[in-house]
Amino acid sequence: MLTAAEAAAQLGVKLGTLYAYVSRGWLKSYRRHVGREALYRRTDIEALRGVTMPERGRRARSLPDASSWVTIAQPPTAESSPSGVIVAESAVSSILDSQLAYRGYPIEELVERASYEEVCLLLWNGERPAAAEVEKLKAEIAGARMPAAASAALAAVGRDSAPLLRLAVMMPALAAAEGRHGPRARIDDARQIIGAMALALAKDAVCVKSGRLGARDDHTGIAARLLAGILGSDFADWEREALDHVLVACAEHELNASTFAARVVASTGADLFASVLAALCSLSGPIHGGACDRIEGMFAELAAGARLETILAGFAEKHLLPPGFGHAIYPNGDPRAALLKKVAAAMARRRGRRLFETALKVEEAVWKRERLRPNLDFYLTVCTRMLGFPRGLPAAIFAMGRAAGWIAHSLEQYADNRLIRPRMRYRGSPLRHWTS
16 A cells, blocks of 8 residues: 555655545545555556556556546545535545644644634645745735725725625625736735735725724734724734634634635636635525624623523524534534633633623533534634624624635645536436427
């Protein structure tokens, strides 16, 4: 058996191409009983080598043109989750035995030690970035300015429009503005998108247009830009660090609905702005990004004097899960929620414990009643509201964080592209004839 690196070397291809051969069904990978490393049979590699490489002076048979490659959905295997079919292989993140990792780094280490900008570069480039790269990205974010076309689009929908809608309407305007400057590297578009998203959420139209967010412009990075743009420049370093932890926890989560939407659009060759727009549109659905709004609604009812048991009984009567609880991938609890619960506990020592203690009571009551643990959405909402963000912002903060992952998946899709075209099982009427 050969490792992935050995198999790629035998074929003379990059690792990403090797994984693409597996997903196309041209090569089969095997797993050790212990460990996560994929292995490949030497005989399979030699057979495929005759297709992809010339040997003994003979011309190799060419593989199909990239434009004809189509993703075929594969049924679940013993190695995969039983909750769905496999439609892609990716090196961006993994969820194995309920452990989430970005590019191989456990989420616990990244939330504790990495900045959001470091995570962006890690996800986009595949390796831990050098300090100079991180500072360059932060400087570009600090210098971001909103193109006139994007400012006009945001003005048209109004300051009172939903934050997710503002992010979505900005994307085509950004694409139009950048298109006038001619083609450029997609990684440059990625930096533009990240910087512009923070500006789009600023509360002041002048800030949106100019990119100047007050006296704290010396603070670079997305967390500082969001705090300055939404709450004003008078924020503490611990608040910036707390928001940075939140953004890192939200940054990536394998092939969820919004990420899949981004990859599908990228597979058509559409630009990065279109891919992020597709993800935002997916996130706007109540089953995906709408969870934060329902959690906020529950907290609002509790603040108004409603009894927690009455609220939970109401969900049960409608056969609904309490918002922010339960996750199909994490039957024993979402590790991201546990991390953000620690962030919320640290904030409670500085900001007051009222909301945090309410969250703890909700968590305890739901566990006793439903045996469900909180997911990311629950403590994301708690953290963002404890920071002072107004109602309606948690879902947009999630989008800001997750944009790093959407972009990473889109870049991966562009690098070794196949049109994503799953099939459906037909369950309609049998074949019939249209006769006069």
